Amino acid sequence: MNILVILRMIPDSAGELQLAEDGRSIDREWLDFQLNDFDDHALEEAILLKEAGGAKVTAVAVGEGANRVLQMAAARGADEVVALQSEEDAMISSREIAASIAAMARAKSADLVLCGVQSSEDVFGQLAPYVGALLDWPHVSGTNRIVANGAVLRVTQERGAGVAVTYELATPAVLGVQTASKAPRYVSGSKLREASKTPIGRAMPESSGFERSAEIITLRLPVQGGSGENLGGNAETVADRLVTILAAKGLARN
Amino acid sequence: MKFIACTEGHSSKIEAFSLEMIAAARSLAQAGDEVVAFFVGRDAEGASASFGAADRLIVARATRSDVIPAETYALLLRDVITAESPGLVLVPYSANGLDVAADIATRTGWPLVSYVNEIKRRGESLTVVAQMYGGKILAECEVPLPAVLMINPGAFAEAMPGPIAAVSVQTIDAEPALTGGKVKMVAIDVPDYADVDLTTAERIVCVGRGIGDEASIDLARNLATMLGAEIAGSRPVVDNGWLPKLRQVGKSGQKVKPKLYLALGVSGAPEHLEGMSQADLIIAVNTDPKAPIFNVAHYGATCDLFDLVANLSDRLRAGSGR
Incomplete structure (x- = not known):
């Protein structure tokens, strides 16, 4: 089985985001970029499938720091790594890159395309259904378990409230991973150093093919809705206040 | 139209x-x-x-x-x-x-x-x-x-x-x-709430990514026990395998409405807020003052969550005479 797994580099959303001068994008100059969490799980699922039944895993990374994450992917078990070129200092729109991914899936004779179910920059739509529809392959998003039995996939999808639905589908297919069957593994420094010799292929982007798309006019920070009370940053004072608040509401343990 | x-x-x-x-x-x-x-x-x-x-x-x-x-x-x-x-x-x-x-x-x-x-x-x-x-x-x-x-x-x-x-x-x-169709449904699994049902819990202590590692969850769990609360987690915590799926609050977890929701190191992504914003009393602790969780919190604090857990645990222990 040939697996193509997509790794998108996104701004660290735990960090502070500031608007750029044009008001239509975020200031990317001082941002840390990291692998989209869901894509990390997609990579893990790809490696788990390879370990379970044999597969060739091609990792495709896009965005700032793609080379670094591709070395990590190689250290974790990816057989081939490719950096998809993208416009510098622009957000990674899944709608924009879907055609490139679909083209690579064809070129690599992929049986399965895996990516994270979402990213923080996919405001114009999610990658798995875009790629699935472009290729006219079946797609399922929000998976937390993928088992391959030859060309038949058994895929479990989270539906909320703890309900999980299992589907069966045949490859070729596109899956949007929510959670890998096991938590993503760590790689040792020595493995990373070894993997740093892995040659990184390059791919040029294709046109998205969409004639009409929505467009961002302005970005803004949400108004801090804080009607709540700020207890401050001193742990001792905060603890004192919380004990009083909980007691007043009858919520201290009884 | x-x-x-x-x-x-x-x-x-x-x-x-x-x-x-x-x-x-x-x-x-x-x-x-x-x-x-x-x-x-x-x-x-x-x-x-x-x-x-x-x-x-x-x-x-x-x-x-x-x-x-x-x-x-x-x-x-x-x-x-x-x-x-x-x-x-x-x-x-x-x-x-x-x-x-x-x-x-x-x-x-x-x-x-x-x-x-x-x-x-x-x-x-x-x-x-x-x-x-x-x-x-x-x-x-x-x-x-x-x-x-x-x-x-x-x-x-x-x-x-x-x-x-x-x-x-x-x-x-x-x-x-x-x-x-090419995609066939073969099974539906509905969770067994015998062990824990967050949807009926009156008090919940929820840990988010800010908890840092699996070992630290015990600190929050001890605090939860002192408060008579269930321990819960946001998606990243559950995805890392630090808490079981049934203890996840949010869009792909449970929607809860407890009397007390203490969020420790939870940023408050929209998917999380969807699962808990209706709680009666929301107390949020996060070192990032811009964390969206503060938009729904009744009380917010920006101190280190470990310092707070230690201080709060001390006071609750003292209050209960243990």
Whole structure:
């Protein structure tokens, strides 16, 4: 089985985001970029499938720091790594890159395309259904378990409230991973150093093919809705206040 | 202009966000416009009894399968779009909607905006406000019509549920599409709440990514025990395997409404807020003063969560005489 797994580099959303001068994008100059969490799980699922039944895993990374994450992917078990070129200092729109991914899936004779179910920059739509529809392959998003039995996939999808639905589908297919069957593994420094010799292929982007798309006019920070009370940053004072608040509401343990 | 409001339901339950999709369409409709609700599933009666706020209802009726694969839903929706030529299709941000929205946008070539909170109509286009970066940024977008929008649950108040006149209901058979589909449902697993049911818990201590590592969860668990609370986690914590899935709060976990919700190191992504913003008392601790969790918290603190847990545990221990 040939697996193509997509790794998108996104701004660290735990960090502070500031608007750029044009008001239509975020200031990317001082941002840390990291692998989209869901894509990390997609990579893990790809490696788990390879370990379970044999597969060739091609990792495709896009965005700032793609080379670094591709070395990590190689250290974790990816057989081939490719950096998809993208416009510098622009957000990674899944709608924009879907055609490139679909083209690579064809070129690599992929049986399965895996990516994270979402990213923080996919405001114009999610990658798995875009790629699935472009290729006219079946797609399922929000998976937390993928088992391959030859060309038949058994895929479990989270539906909320703890309900999980299992589907069966045949490859070729596109899956949007929510959670890998096991938590993503760590790689040792020595493995990373070894993997740093892995040659990184390059791919040029294709046109998205969409004639009409929505467009961002302005970005803004949400108004801090804080009607709540700020207890401050001193742990001792905060603890004192919380004990009083909980007691007043009858919520201290009884 | 026609609006198609996509609705869902399974296991004899119509999803509440279905009525929000109808309300969103209704809020945009002008004289001469039509709001068409679209439903796929076994509970055609439930849909007919609930979607009276729409002008018309198209039901793709399934007889066997309770859960409809998104692929089949999208296939049936495509036929309806071809027949109706709507100006706008509203899809809920749900497990199903995530797969349906971009699929439909690809096959029609129409624009799509996801995670939409607000919609304004401006002639032949729309201005919408959508969430990005875990709710830390709002994007105002211009959307030429026709288009597809994926709407956040809770962004629009539910339309009044009520029956729709039988003459306004058109029923089609979903079975051929289900039978011919490439994705087959083979099992539904409903969780066993014997061990823990967060939805009925009165007090919850929820840990987020800020807890740092698995070992530190014990500190929060001890605090929870002292408070008589259940321990819970946000998605990253559960995805890392630090807490079991049944203890996850949020969109892909449980929706909870406890008397006390103490959030430790939870940033408050929209998907998390969807699961807990209705709690009676929300106390949030996060070193990032811009964390969206503070938008719903009644009390917020920006101290180090470990310092707070230590101090609070000391005081509770002293108070209980232990």
